Amino acid sequence: MAERNWVKFEFPSDTRNVAFARTAVALFASQLDWTLDELEDIKVAVSEAVSNSIIHGYQLGAGIVRVEVEYEGSKLTIVVEDYGQGIPDVAQAQETGFTTIPEERMGLGFTFMHEYMDEVLVSSEVQKGTKVILIKEVPQRPEG
Numbered sequence: 001m002a003e004r005n006w007v008k009f010e011f012p013s014d015t016r017n018v019a020f021a022r023t024a025v026a027l028f029a030s031q032l033d034w035t036l037d038e039l040e041d042i043k044v045a046v047s048e049a050v051s052n053s054i055i056h057g058y059q060l061g062a063g064i065v066r067v068e069v070e071y072e073g074s075k076l077t078i079v080v081e082d083y084g085q086g087i088p089d090v091a092q093a094q095e096t097g098f099t100t101i102p103e104e105r106m107g108l109g110f111t112f113m114h115e116y117m118d119e120v121l122v123s124s125e126v127q128k129g130t131k132v133i134l135i136k137e138v139p140q141r142p143e144g
Protein backbone atom coordinates (compact mmCIF):
# COMPACT_ATOMS: atom_id res chain seq x y z
CA MET A 1 0.00 0.00 0.00
CA ALA A 2 1.44 3.35 -1.04
CA GLU A 3 1.29 6.16 1.47
CA ARG A 4 -0.63 9.26 0.37
CA ASN A 5 1.18 11.64 -1.96
CA TRP A 6 0.00 14.51 -4.13
CA VAL A 7 0.98 17.30 -6.52
CA LYS A 8 -0.91 20.35 -7.77
CA PHE A 9 -0.11 22.66 -10.65
CA GLU A 10 -1.77 25.26 -12.83
CA PHE A 11 -1.02 26.79 -16.19
CA PRO A 12 -2.48 29.23 -18.72
CA SER A 13 -5.06 27.89 -21.11
CA ASP A 14 -2.87 27.14 -24.13
CA THR A 15 -2.82 23.97 -26.21
CA ARG A 16 0.98 23.84 -25.83
CA ASN A 17 0.43 22.87 -22.20
CA VAL A 18 -1.66 19.75 -22.90
CA ALA A 19 1.42 17.60 -23.47
CA PHE A 20 3.04 18.97 -20.31
CA ALA A 21 -0.02 18.17 -18.18
CA ARG A 22 -0.40 14.67 -19.61
CA THR A 23 3.27 13.80 -19.11
CA ALA A 24 3.52 15.42 -15.66
CA VAL A 25 0.51 13.46 -14.42
CA ALA A 26 1.87 10.21 -15.88
CA LEU A 27 5.28 10.79 -14.30
CA PHE A 28 3.70 11.35 -10.89
CA ALA A 29 1.27 8.45 -11.34
CA SER A 30 4.15 6.13 -12.19
CA GLN A 31 4.99 6.05 -8.47
CA LEU A 32 2.24 3.42 -8.45
CA ASP A 33 2.56 0.03 -10.08
CA TRP A 34 0.77 0.55 -13.45
CA THR A 35 1.44 -1.31 -16.65
CA LEU A 36 2.61 0.83 -19.58
CA ASP A 37 -0.82 0.40 -21.18
CA GLU A 38 -2.54 1.68 -18.06
CA LEU A 39 -0.24 4.71 -17.94
CA GLU A 40 -1.09 5.42 -21.59
CA ASP A 41 -4.78 5.24 -20.73
CA ILE A 42 -4.28 7.74 -17.90
CA LYS A 43 -2.45 10.07 -20.32
CA VAL A 44 -5.31 9.94 -22.81
CA ALA A 45 -7.89 10.71 -20.13
CA VAL A 46 -5.86 13.69 -18.84
CA SER A 47 -5.33 14.99 -22.39
CA GLU A 48 -9.03 14.88 -23.08
CA ALA A 49 -9.98 16.66 -19.87
CA VAL A 50 -7.31 19.37 -20.22
CA SER A 51 -8.10 19.90 -23.92
CA ASN A 52 -11.74 20.33 -23.03
CA SER A 53 -10.92 23.06 -20.52
CA ILE A 54 -8.86 24.92 -23.13
CA ILE A 55 -11.08 24.37 -26.19
CA HIS A 56 -14.54 24.45 -24.61
CA GLY A 57 -14.11 26.01 -21.17
CA TYR A 58 -12.09 28.99 -22.42
CA GLN A 59 -12.89 28.66 -26.15
CA LEU A 60 -9.15 28.93 -26.82
CA GLY A 61 -9.03 32.26 -24.96
CA ALA A 62 -7.25 33.20 -21.75
CA GLY A 63 -7.80 31.33 -18.50
CA ILE A 64 -6.23 29.12 -15.88
CA VAL A 65 -6.35 25.32 -15.85
CA ARG A 66 -5.66 23.63 -12.55
CA VAL A 67 -4.61 20.00 -12.11
CA GLU A 68 -4.38 18.04 -8.87
CA VAL A 69 -3.15 14.47 -8.68
CA GLU A 70 -3.07 12.35 -5.59
CA TYR A 71 -2.96 8.73 -4.59
CA GLU A 72 -3.53 6.83 -1.43
CA GLY A 73 -3.04 3.09 -1.39
CA SER A 74 -3.71 1.92 -4.94
CA LYS A 75 -6.24 4.63 -5.80
CA LEU A 76 -5.24 7.50 -8.08
CA THR A 77 -7.40 10.63 -8.24
CA ILE A 78 -6.87 13.36 -10.86
CA VAL A 79 -8.79 16.64 -10.75
CA VAL A 80 -8.86 18.93 -13.81
CA GLU A 81 -10.55 22.25 -13.20
CA ASP A 82 -11.25 25.40 -15.18
CA TYR A 83 -13.09 28.64 -14.47
CA GLY A 84 -14.56 28.99 -17.94
CA GLN A 85 -17.98 28.91 -19.51
CA GLY A 86 -19.23 25.72 -17.84
CA ILE A 87 -21.50 22.94 -19.09
CA PRO A 88 -25.29 23.45 -18.96
CA ASP A 89 -26.09 19.71 -19.01
CA VAL A 90 -23.29 17.44 -17.77
CA ALA A 91 -25.20 14.22 -18.55
CA GLN A 92 -25.76 15.21 -22.18
CA ALA A 93 -22.14 16.38 -22.52
CA GLN A 94 -20.96 12.87 -21.56
CA GLU A 95 -23.08 11.10 -24.20
CA THR A 96 -20.96 9.43 -26.88
CA GLY A 97 -20.82 11.66 -29.95
CA PHE A 98 -22.23 14.74 -28.27
CA THR A 99 -20.27 17.88 -29.12
CA THR A 100 -21.07 21.57 -29.29
CA ILE A 101 -18.53 21.97 -32.14
CA PRO A 102 -19.78 19.36 -34.65
CA GLU A 103 -17.81 20.87 -37.56
CA GLU A 104 -14.52 20.11 -35.81
CA ARG A 105 -14.94 17.63 -33.00
CA MET A 106 -16.08 14.06 -32.57
CA GLY A 107 -17.68 14.18 -29.14
CA LEU A 108 -15.61 11.26 -27.85
CA GLY A 109 -13.53 12.93 -25.13
CA PHE A 110 -15.74 11.96 -22.21
CA THR A 111 -16.26 8.51 -23.75
CA PHE A 112 -12.49 7.92 -23.67
CA MET A 113 -12.30 9.19 -20.09
CA HIS A 114 -15.03 6.73 -19.04
CA GLU A 115 -13.40 3.93 -21.02
CA TYR A 116 -9.94 4.39 -19.53
CA MET A 117 -10.70 5.39 -15.96
CA ASP A 118 -12.75 3.59 -13.29
CA GLU A 119 -14.80 6.64 -12.39
CA VAL A 120 -15.42 10.02 -14.01
CA LEU A 121 -17.25 12.69 -12.01
CA VAL A 122 -18.20 15.93 -13.72
CA SER A 123 -19.49 18.98 -11.93
CA SER A 124 -20.04 22.29 -13.66
CA GLU A 125 -21.74 25.61 -13.34
CA VAL A 126 -22.45 27.86 -16.32
CA GLN A 127 -20.18 30.93 -16.35
CA LYS A 128 -18.31 29.57 -13.30
CA GLY A 129 -16.39 26.58 -14.60
CA THR A 130 -16.00 22.83 -14.73
CA LYS A 131 -14.37 20.22 -12.53
CA VAL A 132 -13.64 16.72 -13.82
CA ILE A 133 -12.51 14.08 -11.34
CA LEU A 134 -10.84 10.99 -12.83
CA ILE A 135 -10.31 7.97 -10.57
CA LYS A 136 -8.42 4.76 -11.29
CA GLU A 137 -7.20 1.97 -9.06
CA VAL A 138 -4.20 -0.20 -9.73
CA PRO A 139 -5.73 -3.60 -10.52
CA GLN A 140 -4.91 -6.62 -8.36
CA ARG A 141 -2.22 -8.61 -10.16
CA PRO A 142 -1.39 -12.26 -9.73
CA GLU A 143 1.77 -12.60 -7.64
CA GLY A 144 4.99 -13.87 -9.11
Ligand SMILES: Nc1ncnc2c1ncn2[C@@H]1O[C@H](COP(=O)(O)OP(=O)(O)O)[C@@H](O)[C@H]1O
Pocket residue numbers: 048052053054056057058082084085086087093094098099100101105106107108109110111130
Ligand atom coordinates in the same frame (compact mmCIF):
# COMPACT_ATOMS: atom_id res chain seq x y z
N1 LIG B 1 -14.31 22.00 -19.54
C1 LIG B 1 -15.40 22.19 -20.29
N2 LIG B 1 -16.01 23.41 -20.33
C2 LIG B 1 -17.11 23.62 -21.07
N3 LIG B 1 -17.69 22.68 -21.86
C3 LIG B 1 -17.14 21.45 -21.87
C4 LIG B 1 -15.97 21.15 -21.10
N4 LIG B 1 -15.66 19.84 -21.31
C5 LIG B 1 -16.58 19.36 -22.16
N5 LIG B 1 -17.49 20.31 -22.51
C6 LIG B 1 -18.67 20.14 -23.38
O1 LIG B 1 -18.91 18.74 -23.51
C7 LIG B 1 -18.92 18.39 -24.89
C8 LIG B 1 -18.41 16.97 -25.06
O2 LIG B 1 -17.02 16.88 -24.73
P1 LIG B 1 -16.14 15.72 -25.39
O3 LIG B 1 -16.81 14.42 -25.11
O4 LIG B 1 -14.74 15.90 -24.96
O5 LIG B 1 -16.28 15.99 -26.96
P2 LIG B 1 -15.58 17.11 -27.89
O6 LIG B 1 -14.46 17.72 -27.13
O7 LIG B 1 -15.12 16.35 -29.09
O8 LIG B 1 -16.67 18.10 -28.21
C9 LIG B 1 -18.12 19.46 -25.58
O9 LIG B 1 -18.47 19.60 -26.95
C10 LIG B 1 -18.47 20.70 -24.77
O10 LIG B 1 -19.71 21.24 -25.18
Ligand SMILES: [Mg+2]
Pocket residue numbers: 048051052108109110
Ligand atom coordinates in the same frame (compact mmCIF):
# COMPACT_ATOMS: atom_id res chain seq x y z
MG1 LIG C 1 -13.13 16.84 -25.93
